[in-house]
Amino acid sequence: MNKDSNKSSQKDKKRKTELAVFIRNLNLFLKEQGDNVHLKKLRGREGYYDPATEEIAIDYRKEFLSTLVHEVIHHLHPYWSENKVVQKEREIMNTITVRQCKNIIVMVARYI
Numbered sequence: 001m002n003k004d005s006n007k008s009s010q011k012d013k014k015r016k017t018e019l020a021v022f023i024r025n026l027n028l029f030l031k032e033q034g035d036n037v038h039l040k041k042l043r044g045r046e047g048y049y050d051p052a053t054e055e056i057a058i059d060y061r062k063e064f065l066s067t068l069v070h071e072v073i074h075h076l077h078p079y080w081s082e083n084k085v086v087q088k089e090r091e092i093m094n095t096i097t098v099r100q101c102k103n104i105i106v107m108v109a110r111y112i
């Protein structure tokens, strides 16, 4: 293995570990505050996170999973900029496996 591929596999490993932590935090959020996740028709946005009420709303006509991931990142990292949240959302959506997607959908379906 050359130096570059070693570096990229370390990066992959880091992403997978961070993803596992994110999914654990997502599951904890749903267990504790799943009743705060609502499906709605929204104007001009796909979802929102309200830090005052800790409500997450998702427009059910749009991309469900990436919007949920995005809003949960806002919940977990209230001081991150929108750009950083979008970047993390993309990274998670590119790393997540089919099985992890299924588990999240099953988990969130209990509450919405």
Ligand SMILES: [Zn+2]
Pocket (backbone or CB within 6 Å): 070, 074, 082, 085
């Ligand atoms: Zn956002």
